[in-house]
Amino acid sequence: MSVVDILMERGFIEQFTHEEEIKELLEKEKVTFYIGFDPTADSLHVGHFVTLMAMAHMQRAGHRPIALIGGGTAMIGDPSGKTDMRKMLTREEIEHNARSFKKQMEKLIDFSDGKAIMVNNADWLLNLNYVDFLRDIGVHFSVNRMLTAECFKLRLERGLSFLEFNYMLMQGYDFLELNRRYGCVLQIGGNDQWSNILAGADLIRRKEGKPAYGLTLTLLTTSEGKKMGKTEKGAVWLDPEKTSPYDFYQYWRNVDDSDVERCLALLTFLPMDEVRRLGALKDKEINEAKKVLAYEVTKLVHGETEAKKAAEAAEALFGGGGNLENVPTSSIPSGLLGSKILDVLIEANVIPSKSEGRRLIQQGGLYINNEKITDIDTEVTESFFKEGMMLVRKGKKNYHKIIIE
RNA sequence: GGAGGAGUUCCCGAGUGGUCAAAGGGGGCGGACUGUAAAUCCGUUAGCUCAGCUUUCGAUGGUUCGAAUCCAUCCUCCUCCA
Structure with missing residues (x-):
């Protein structure tokens, strides 16, 4: 069974640029492929996890993944599907985020001995010369065609800056650069990246006269189509x-x-x-x-x-019974004994404000050691602590264990 | 550069001098029902020392007994013209 079959069977793949050729390629050769990650937060989230899984499946099948950190493109901001312009990040923030990403990726991807590579497109994007870039890359992009791309549709109605309009060229250029440096011939991305991936594959075909491919992954959504996570x-x-x-x-x-x-x-x-x-x-x-x-x-x-x-x-x-040892725990200073329940819960970060806590009690949603609390003025005394801990339940399934420091 | 328009509470979006902590929807939270699910229904949704008080409607100043609502300046965005 080829990787493509595996990925298809598991429901990863949304569309291919060249279905048959990609299948054949991945069966016959060890392919270098890349996936881009926007370093806009200091951690990956479950949306990225699908991508990571696809990457892992590919690596297990013998292909070589490149995790591309969009340190350069993050300074532009991808307009695809977004309604707002992205805030700009400093280089320091981006580098910090990239380090965090790698740590998380290592759980699934083997980076040893060059089996996978992480690169930052800031390395080539930031030093580009504007005029050279326009003459070299810009010529290959038709504005007319770009304007018809699905990813700009929304933004064409709501406003799109020239800065963001260039994002597609940047990402296309990334693919070209990775093709030249590492022989990367395949780009994988979320389905919202379709237009950008096409742009890159086309660019390689034109500039290098070599084949390049892309495929997009399903976005993790609920059965109702809402984004998960x-x-x-x-x-x-x-x-x-x-x-x-x-x-x-x-x-x-x-x-x-x-x-x-x-x-x-x-x-x-x-x-x-x-x-x-x-x-x-x-x-x-x-x-x-x-x-x-x-x-x-x-x-x-x-x-x-x-x-x-x-x-x-x-x-x-x-399930009832069992060991409460690993329940999420917060601690309060012993000086808080004798305080009102709301003060204790605030200290333990169970509730964000006293108003909310009051509401919770009034609506009958607060339990301590599985007994409903009805009095807002309840004082927390030592007798609430069984074996040194107090079990707080907020609503039906929100548990917190509180211990005294 | 010129002419218009817009910025409202988590989001969308009403509100154009007092009855506005601000309609409605979404989302969230709590309850009922259940399977730690979905759907549905009910309640709730700025903060506090919850009677009352304090801060909120892009920013800053001003008019007024009183402003989200009026005026001035500034910032941001959009549309049309160039």
């Missing part, structure tokens, strides 16, 4: 400091029934037979599939130890 707290990050392994686990534990199979296929390495079996479970049964999904994805991102801890904590809280 968004929570009330924002994106679901791969960085444990930004999204704790427990929260990360819970996110996948709680996906919609209808998304389970898709997620298992895209986000784990489980064999497809198993994926289909789990995805076919009905009603209560599918909870088993969700546990597998949560465990597997957490294991890939945070490692086996963390995944086990998260699963144990969830089991203890929701």
Whole structure:
């Protein structure tokens, strides 16, 4: 079975520039391909994770991935599908973010012995000479054609600066540069990158007279078409400091029934037979599939130890009994004993404001040690702490363990 | 460069001197129902010492007993003309 078959079976691929040729190429040769990452945050999120998985599948099949950090292009900002212009980042921020990305990628991608490469397009983009670039690259781009590209459509209505309009040339040039430097012949990206990928492949064909290909990956969306990986707290990050392994686990534990199979296929390495079996479970049964999904994805991102801890904590809280050791914990200074419950919860970061806490209690959503709190003026005394800890439940499934420092 | 228009609470979007912490929708949160799911229904959604008070409608000043609403300046964005 070729990688393409694997990727297709698992539902990764959205479109190809040249379907048959790509299949043949990937079967016969070891190919160098690239995927771009915008270093606009200091961590990757679950949206990137699909891409990482595709990259990992490719590498396992013997191909060589290039992770391209868009240090140069981030200074421009990709207008595709965005309604707003992107804020500009400093070089220091970009470099910091790139370092974080690599650490996260190493969980899935083997960078040893040049089996995968990370490069930053700032290396060639930042020193370009404007006129040379226009004469060399600019000539090959037809504005008429660019204007018809899907990715500019929205922005043509809402406004597009010349700066951002150039993004496509930059990305196209990246592909050309990678082709020249590393023999990279394939670009992979999210489906929103289609126009940009085409631009690059075309450019290589024109400049070098050599074939170049592209393919796009499905964007991780729910069955309703909404982007996945968004929570009330924002994106679901791969960085444990930004999204704790427990929260990360819970996110996948709680996906919609209808998304389970898709997620298992895209986000784990489980064999497809198993994926289909789990995805076919009905009603209560599918909870088993969700546990597998949560465990597997957490294991890939945070490692086996963390995944086990998260699963144990969830089991203890929701399955009843068990070990509460790994439940998310915050601590309060002992001086707070005797204070009102709201002050304690604020200190422990369970609630963002007292107003919200008050509302929570009034609506009957706050439990301490599984007893509903009805009095706003409840004082937290030592008797609330069993074996040194107090279990707070906010709403139906939000647990916090509070200990005294 | 010229002429118009716009900037509202997490998002979209009403509001054009007091009854506005600001309609409506989305999202979020809480509750009911459940399977730690979805759908549905109900409540709620600036902060605080919650009776009351304080800060909020691009920014800064001003008019007024009183401004998101009027005036001035500035910033940002959009449209048309060049």
